[in-house]
Structures are given as C-alpha cells and as structure tokens.
Amino acid sequence: MTIHFAIIFPLLMAALIPFIYKAFTKVKIGWFVLLAPVTVFILLARLIPLISSGETQTHTYEWIPSLGINFTTYLDGLSMIFGLLISGVGALVVLYSIFYLSTKEALHNFYCYLLLFMGAMLGVVFSDNLMVLYAFWELTSVSSFLLIAFWHHRRASKAGARKSMLITVTGGIAMLAGFIMLHAMTDTFSIRAMIAQAPSLVEHTLFIPAMICVLLGAFTKSAQFPFHIWLPDAMEAPTPVSAYLHSATMVKAGIYVVARLTPLFAYDLTWFWTVMIVGLITLFWGSFNAVKQTDLKALLAFSTVSQLGLIMSLLGIGSLAFHVDIDATAIIYTQAAFAALFHLINHSTFKGALFMMVGIIDHEAGTRDIRRLGGLMTIMPATFTIAVIGSMSMAGLPPFNGFLSKEMFFTSALHIAEADVLSRASATALVPVIAWIASVFTFIYCMIIVVKTFFGTTEKLPQDRKIHEAPLGMLISPFVLVFFVIAIFFFPNVLATYILAPAMVSIYPGLASMQEMTPHVYAWHGFNTELIMTLGVVLLGFVLYRTLAVWRRIYNTLPAQFTLNHVFNRVLSEGENVSSFVTKLYMTSSLRHYSLYIYVFLIVIIGGYFIVNDAFRFSMANNAEIHVYEVLLVFMMAVAAVAMLFVQSRVTATVLNGVIGFGISIFFVIFRAPDLALTQLIVESVTTVLFLLCFTYLPAWKPEKSSRREKTTNAFIALFVGALVVLVSLSVLHFNEFKTISSFFENAYELAGGKNIVNTILGDFRAFDTMLEVVVLCIAGIGVYTMIKFRMRKGDDRHEN
Missing domain, CATH: 1.20.120 (Four Helix Bundle (Hemerythrin (Met), subunit A))
Structure with missing residues (x-):
C-alpha cells in the first residue's frame, strides 16, 4: 500500500497544481511541490531496515485480470535504490529550482511536468507487471518532452525535445514488442514469474528477438551509442531538469531495466556481449567527445553518456556470473554488478552537484561558454568548491566516492580480460585498455571544468553584469550532494550493507548469499594494477590537458556529414520530404x-x-x-x-x-x-x-x-x-x-x-472502445468551447479598443 501511495502521490499533486497555483502568488509554489519528494523519500527510508534484512514488499490492485495486467508494485533492494534516488535527488532539485527559476516563469507548468515525471519514474521502478511498467515508461518520455521544451520560445529547446521524444519513444515501442514476446513465451506479465522460468526460455525462438527489443528500449532511454545523440540536445532544458532527468533519473531508467532483467536474459551470452560492448563503446565515445565541448552543459551531457556506458558495461560483465559455477569465480563477476550499482549512486551525487554548479554559473555570469569564463575561483568560492569535489570524484580521485567505484571498474575490467569461460579472449583483453583510455579522457574534461572555469584571469567574463556568489538557497542542494560524495568515500560499507547488498539479491536471485556477493569496500588496495592504472590516468591526462591545443584539432578530421547528428537530421529531413510528397499525392482538397x-x-x-x-x-x-x-x-x-x-x-x-x-x-x-x-x-x-x-x-x-x-x-x-x-x-x-x-x-x-x-x-x-469514443467527443467539445470563448474574448477586446 505504501508503494502505491509513493507512485500516486506525486501524480495527484501534479493534477492539483493547475487548480491551486494561484494561491501561491506571494510564495513560490515550489515549497508546496517539495512536499511530494520529501514524503516519498521518508516513506522509503523507513523501509530500509526491512529491505536490508532481505524482505520484500508487494501489493496488487487488479486492473485487467483477464489479460494478466494488474497494478502490482514490488519493492526490493534494486527498486529501493532507484526509489531513493528519484525522491531524494528530486527533493534537492525542487529546492534548487525554487531559487533558480524566476517567478516570471510558468512555474505551475514546470512543477506539474516535474511531478508527472517523478510519479512516472517511480511507477517504472516499482512495477512488477511489464505492461504497467511500459505505461509509466512512455509517461516518462512524454513528461520529459514537456520539461525539455519548457522554454518553448527557443527553437533549440523544441528541437531537443523533439529529438529526445522520437528516439526514446521509438525505443519504447521496440521494448513493448519485446514485452509481448516475453508474455508469449511465459504466459505472464509478472517480472518475478518470468525470472522464475528463465533457464527454460533460452532455447525459445522468441528469446533473442525479445532480448534485442528490450535492449533497444533500454539503450535509447539511457543514451547508449548510437542513440546518445538526444542527450546533449536535451541540455536546452532548464538546469534543474538537467540535474534531475539527465543525471539521476530518466537516463537511469534503461540501466534499471537491464539490471532488473539480467536474471532473465543473462543465461545467453548474447546478453553479455551486447550489453558490455555497447557500454564500452558508449564509455569511450562519450568521454572522447566531452573534451571538445565549449558549453559546460554540453560537456556534462557527454560525460553523462560516458558514465552511463561505464555502468552498462559493468552490468554486462556481471552477467557472466550466470555462466560459471557458484564459487569464487562467480563472486568475482557479481562484484562487477555491485560496482555498477555503486557507481550508479556515486554518479547521481557528483553529476547532480555539477549540473547545479553549471546552473549557478549560468545564472550569475549569464553564460556557460567555457571560452568566456575564467577566474571565478575568487568571485564564487563556494561554487568552486562544489566544482572541485564533483569533478575530482568524476575523474576517480580520492578522497571522493567516484574513486572507489572507478577502482572496482578497473578490477572488473581486468578480471574479464582473464576470463577463461570465453572463446574470444583477444576481444576481452581490450576491455581494460578501453576502460583506461576512456578514464584518461574523463580526467581531461574534469580538468577543463575546473581550470578553464575557475582559474586564470577574469578578462573574458561578461562585463555587462556584476558577478557574485550564488544565494545560500541555491547552494544548499549541491552542497548536500557533495557532502555525500565525501561521506560515501569514508563510510562506503554503510551504503553497501543497507542499500547495495539487498539489490545484489535482486540481480542474482539464489546465486549466492547476500554477504558473499557484497564485497567489503575500502580505499587502499595496496600497490596493485588498479592503482597503477589510476596513476597512469592522472599522469597522461595531465600531459594531454597541457598539450590540448596541439592535439585538439583531431576533432576536425571527421567531416560533419558523417556524424550521427547529421545522419539523424538527414533521415528526418528526407523522411519529411517523402511523407510530404506522398501526402500531396492523395491530399488534393x-x-x-x-x-x-x-x-x-x-x-x-x-x-x-x-x-x-x-x-x-x-x-x-x-x-x-x-x-x-x-x-x-x-x-x-x-x-x-x-x-x-x-x-x-x-x-x-x-x-x-x-x-x-x-x-x-x-x-x-x-x-x-x-x-x-x-x-x-x-x-x-x-x-x-x-x-x-x-x-x-x-x-x-x-x-x-x-x-x-x-x-x-x-x-x-x-x-x-x-x-x-x-x-x-x-x-x-x-x-x-x-x-x-x-x-x-x-x-x-x-x-x-x-x-x-x-x-x-x-x-x-x-467498453474501452465506447469510453474512448466518449473521450474523443469530450475533447472535441472542449476544443469547440475554447475556440468560441477565445473568439468572444478577441471580439470583446476589439470592441473595447
């Protein structure tokens, strides 16, 4: 019952806002909206002891029982992680937006869309029924479209919203086809019931097609290569949207689906190869392209793409545990999934703080262009502190939480290179190489964020405004996030024991005990290969950063017509031309x-x-x-x-x-x-x-x-x-x-x-057909009424003039 309330409460508040927002004329409506994520977070936090003990919570409301479609919620360790991130980061984002957004904005629309998205994301992670999950999945696409296009007077905002909608919804339709295939194989829409049948499904003719369709949905939503091109364009949204959707929640939905369905699909090595390879390509390509960006939000967008690829590749590596005996070897691979979940949380903390930091700079300096920034360290020391902690954590340096999960990533990459269960040993030997090169580029763009923005002179800063430190209200949320960045580094096993360990049981049901699959996390591993790789990242990264002007021209070697964005725009343009030509053939008036x-x-x-x-x-x-x-x-x-x-x-x-x-x-x-x-x-x-x-x-x-x-x-x-x-x-x-x-x-x-x-x-x-006919008539009636009222109002205005 609690979980149903957690999903429905934000949706109900979203429905109320259009009717009550006028009551908040003197006080921002954001304070009222803040009640939703805080309430959900408290409700989930109270259940942490129960879930950490290995218990789960499930409740079912029958919807269409004859078709096996019921609103069933399921709370376990995996959904708990995402629920806490959605509500916790959501609360901080709402608090940040109260001070960031102007009262001249259409705040009632903004918060309505935000709560709609929050409820949809909670529905995705708590739904046990695939059809209900898909309904919430598409609701996240619709609500994110509205949020990205919030500044709809900007052409770039509308274009970014359209691109994200087209790519994610297309992937969602493919995922729906995969869900239908899974139902055809298992005669159920329950995720838990499907996982119970998993070993017997591998030989089914629909198994691989269903897997591919599901992965298409997950890859498009989580901005994996080559579908990542929507995420940089989505940065036209207000910074609170970027901090929420594109660092902590929406882009993690695909990660959630992959993690949740790993025990269903991992019995076939196709899952391992696909998830790992796509993740590694995304990791490298995102970090490589982040270095050339001149807009801070665009840089963070590509860094998000890269970090999502890192998490995805770890989940792929972790799926190998289903192909070895339940012994120490299996435990090695399960620790890759543990690292994925660990970095998932770490990424939400440091990337959310960094997005808010960029929003502060844009808000105070009036620009995000790195070429027009510099010397802000003395002017904005608090913002500088946030930038340093967030960037160094993303670069994987101590004493920040990103260092711990990055070291575990190196460990998993080295283990996969030595795996004796794979026939393509030469291919897996490239995994640690790609991981290391991508980490070098990660270090470079982290240096760009800190040095180019905060060091140097202030001559390039806009001179038409007086730049100063952000107000305290705007600093609270990012400082809370960077506090967790440091706290997790010093107390990682608290997080591992109470949050991560129960999630491991969700990914590996019955494979081993919770304690066996949960490693003891510590910062010092001795002088091992992982530490040497980290030192190499820092040394080479520093050298490449200092010589950036020399080798940065390599980004100009690829002609613009061969970029993925150009291909997308060309296909869209040609598609519009063809559809226009065909339409004109029969639309003759x-x-x-x-x-x-x-x-x-x-x-x-x-x-x-x-x-x-x-x-x-x-x-x-x-x-x-x-x-x-x-x-x-x-x-x-x-x-x-x-x-x-x-x-x-x-x-x-x-x-x-x-x-x-x-x-x-x-x-x-x-x-x-x-x-x-x-x-x-x-x-x-x-x-x-x-x-x-x-x-x-x-x-x-x-x-x-x-x-x-x-x-x-x-x-x-x-x-x-x-x-x-x-x-x-x-x-x-x-x-x-x-x-x-x-x-x-x-x-x-x-x-x-x-x-x-x-x-x-x-x-x-x-009944559904009749109901939809009534809805159509209702919408038509509302449209006619609106047009009549609008015409009467215009007529009155003309009369008054």
Whole structure:
C-alpha cells in the first residue's frame, strides 16, 4: 500500500497544481511541490531496515485480470535504490529550482511536468507487471518532452525535445514488442514469474528477438551509442531538469531495466556481449567527445553518456556470473554488478552537484561558454568548491566516492580480460585498455571544468553584469550532494550493507548469499594494477590537458556529414520530404477524390477477397417471405436516393436524405428492433435539423460542373459499391470460413449482467472502445468551447479598443 501511495502521490499533486497555483502568488509554489519528494523519500527510508534484512514488499490492485495486467508494485533492494534516488535527488532539485527559476516563469507548468515525471519514474521502478511498467515508461518520455521544451520560445529547446521524444519513444515501442514476446513465451506479465522460468526460455525462438527489443528500449532511454545523440540536445532544458532527468533519473531508467532483467536474459551470452560492448563503446565515445565541448552543459551531457556506458558495461560483465559455477569465480563477476550499482549512486551525487554548479554559473555570469569564463575561483568560492569535489570524484580521485567505484571498474575490467569461460579472449583483453583510455579522457574534461572555469584571469567574463556568489538557497542542494560524495568515500560499507547488498539479491536471485556477493569496500588496495592504472590516468591526462591545443584539432578530421547528428537530421529531413510528397499525392482538397480512394479500396480488397476465396455463394431458398409493403418501402427509398442526384436545392436534398433515414427506421420496426429504430429516428431528426440550420448560413448552392468522364467514373464506382454491398450481405448468410461470435454475445446476461445484448456490447464487451469514443467527443467539445470563448474574448477586446 505504501508503494502505491509513493507512485500516486506525486501524480495527484501534479493534477492539483493547475487548480491551486494561484494561491501561491506571494510564495513560490515550489515549497508546496517539495512536499511530494520529501514524503516519498521518508516513506522509503523507513523501509530500509526491512529491505536490508532481505524482505520484500508487494501489493496488487487488479486492473485487467483477464489479460494478466494488474497494478502490482514490488519493492526490493534494486527498486529501493532507484526509489531513493528519484525522491531524494528530486527533493534537492525542487529546492534548487525554487531559487533558480524566476517567478516570471510558468512555474505551475514546470512543477506539474516535474511531478508527472517523478510519479512516472517511480511507477517504472516499482512495477512488477511489464505492461504497467511500459505505461509509466512512455509517461516518462512524454513528461520529459514537456520539461525539455519548457522554454518553448527557443527553437533549440523544441528541437531537443523533439529529438529526445522520437528516439526514446521509438525505443519504447521496440521494448513493448519485446514485452509481448516475453508474455508469449511465459504466459505472464509478472517480472518475478518470468525470472522464475528463465533457464527454460533460452532455447525459445522468441528469446533473442525479445532480448534485442528490450535492449533497444533500454539503450535509447539511457543514451547508449548510437542513440546518445538526444542527450546533449536535451541540455536546452532548464538546469534543474538537467540535474534531475539527465543525471539521476530518466537516463537511469534503461540501466534499471537491464539490471532488473539480467536474471532473465543473462543465461545467453548474447546478453553479455551486447550489453558490455555497447557500454564500452558508449564509455569511450562519450568521454572522447566531452573534451571538445565549449558549453559546460554540453560537456556534462557527454560525460553523462560516458558514465552511463561505464555502468552498462559493468552490468554486462556481471552477467557472466550466470555462466560459471557458484564459487569464487562467480563472486568475482557479481562484484562487477555491485560496482555498477555503486557507481550508479556515486554518479547521481557528483553529476547532480555539477549540473547545479553549471546552473549557478549560468545564472550569475549569464553564460556557460567555457571560452568566456575564467577566474571565478575568487568571485564564487563556494561554487568552486562544489566544482572541485564533483569533478575530482568524476575523474576517480580520492578522497571522493567516484574513486572507489572507478577502482572496482578497473578490477572488473581486468578480471574479464582473464576470463577463461570465453572463446574470444583477444576481444576481452581490450576491455581494460578501453576502460583506461576512456578514464584518461574523463580526467581531461574534469580538468577543463575546473581550470578553464575557475582559474586564470577574469578578462573574458561578461562585463555587462556584476558577478557574485550564488544565494545560500541555491547552494544548499549541491552542497548536500557533495557532502555525500565525501561521506560515501569514508563510510562506503554503510551504503553497501543497507542499500547495495539487498539489490545484489535482486540481480542474482539464489546465486549466492547476500554477504558473499557484497564485497567489503575500502580505499587502499595496496600497490596493485588498479592503482597503477589510476596513476597512469592522472599522469597522461595531465600531459594531454597541457598539450590540448596541439592535439585538439583531431576533432576536425571527421567531416560533419558523417556524424550521427547529421545522419539523424538527414533521415528526418528526407523522411519529411517523402511523407510530404506522398501526402500531396492523395491530399488534393477534393471530397470526390477522397471518396474515390475509399470506394476503390473497398472494391479491390473486399471484392478481391471474396472472388479469390469463391465466397460469393448464396441461396434464396431459406429466406423469409418478402411482403408487398417491404417492396414499396424499398422502392420509395430508392426513388429518394436517385432523386438526390438531380435536385438543385439543399433543402430538397436534406428532405430526400431524411426519407431514406426514416425508411431505415421503419425497417427496424418491421424487423422487431425497437432500440435501433428509436436511435435511428433520434439521429435522423437531429441531423436533419442541424443540416437545415447550417444551410441557413451557407451561400447559394452552385452545382459542381463535372466532365462526362468524371460522371461516368462516378456512376461505375457507385454501381460497383452498391452491388458489392448487396452481394456481400447475401453471401455472409452462408459464409462459414470464420467461427461466429454470436453465441458468445447470446450469453450476455451471464457474462455482463445485461438483458439487452446491444447495450452489453456497447457498455461491457467493447467498453474501452465506447469510453474512448466518449473521450474523443469530450475533447472535441472542449476544443469547440475554447475556440468560441477565445473568439468572444478577441471580439470583446476589439470592441473595447
């Protein structure tokens, strides 16, 4: 129950904000919004002792039990980590935004989107049902789109939001296909139930396709190569959004899915190779490209890409534990997953602080361009302290938490190079090399952040404003984060025992005990290979930083047309051109053409199917007797239909159309269908009145002049469609190719409790369809009402002027 509340509470507050935000005119609404993440964090923190003891919490609300789709929440060690990050960092981001954002901004919109995203992320990490997880997954894409495009007056913001939406939603659709395949294999949507069947699924033909589809969703959301290109463009969002979505939460959603489904897919080595290789490429490519950036947020964006690749590669290495015996070798590989989770937390602390630091600089100096910054150490000493602690932790130096997880990363990379369970030993030998080179570039861009921004002279700083230290309120959140950066370094085993250890059981259920899989974390390992690698990173990184001007020109060797961004923009542009060309072929603004397309399609598809399957078979022998009054009624309707083609008045055409409609209602009475007759009479009466009302405001009717060829075509199409409908209607009486569903609906009273079959079909059997029709009508009504009110308001303004 607590976990359901944790998900729903931010969503409810998001729904309330549009109605209550005016009550906070003198006090920022952010203080009210802060209540949501703080409440969720406290609720989860109270459960830490329970979860650390190995217990879990689960609760189910039935939603669509017939399809196995229920709102089931599951709290274990893994979801606890993400829940604490989402709520804890969320609280700090909201506090930071209270002082960062101007009261002139549309704060009610901003906080509504932020709470919507927070609830969606909590739904992702706490959902045990894959369909519910997917619903929240796409809600994160929608809400992040709104947050990235918050400054919608900027073209770059709209472009970044569109790019992130296109890439992440496309990956989400692929992931949905993977979830459906998993259901086809396991006959359940429960993640826990699927994991219980994992060893028997490896040989299934859908196993690899499902794995690939799920990984596509995870890679796009967590900005893995080559899908990482959306993340730098998303930096156009306000800094609180970057600090929250792009360092601690949204980009970690893919990490969560990979970690959660590792015990499901890791029994096949394809999972290991794919996750590890993609992670390593992302690690290197992100760190390499971060060095050339001149915008501090863009630099941090590429560094985030790199760090996400590091975590992803560690999860891939950790999956090897499923391919060795449960002994010391397996424990070695599980420690890679431990390092992944450890660095996940560390990254959220130092990267969140760094994003906030950049936001402070942008807020006070008016620029994030490294080429226009320098000498800020004496002007902004508190911000400088945040930058040094965050950057050195990201570079993997002591005494900061990033050093501990980076050393564990080196250890895992060295172990994978020595693994004897793999046939491609030469390929795995490159892992520590790539890890080390990427760490060198990481050190370089960390030096750029600190030295280029805070050292040197102040001559390049903008001279149109007085730069000073940020207010205390804006410094609280980043200082809390850097406090944890240092505290975790000195007390890592508190975190390991109470937070990380239970999560290891989630990734490796039944593989070994919690204590065996949780290493004792300590800073000093002696003079080992990992320490030598770290010293090499510092020495080479410092030399390369000092000679940056000499070798930085290598970034210009790759032509712009070969970059991934250019390819994306070209594909998008060409796709728009092709779609525009195809659309113009049939969107001619002619109702005749549109009707022609529809009827020709009907003739070709329906008529073709019946001809190919020899389905035009019928017999009149068993038909009921046709009475004279029925023949007269049909004749009257036919005369009215033909007469409509030749009349010159809209009123006359409306009356003739009414004759046809009322004639159909009489047929319903004859065939003992009073409900349909009543509905037809009401609809026909209302539409006739509406037609006559509309015609009052239309200009005089001028019949269209059509050529003989067009008239002949129209006549043939009309005759073909009319004949086809009659023949199909007669043929279906004897068509037995498909099993009829009428027997199912005849049991409507037992199944739905309704004595009227038509009502039960509309209100129960196809309830979703009916509900969505009502929603569409409601949205259309709101749109019409808004347009009328807007026009009236504009009219009033003109009148006043």
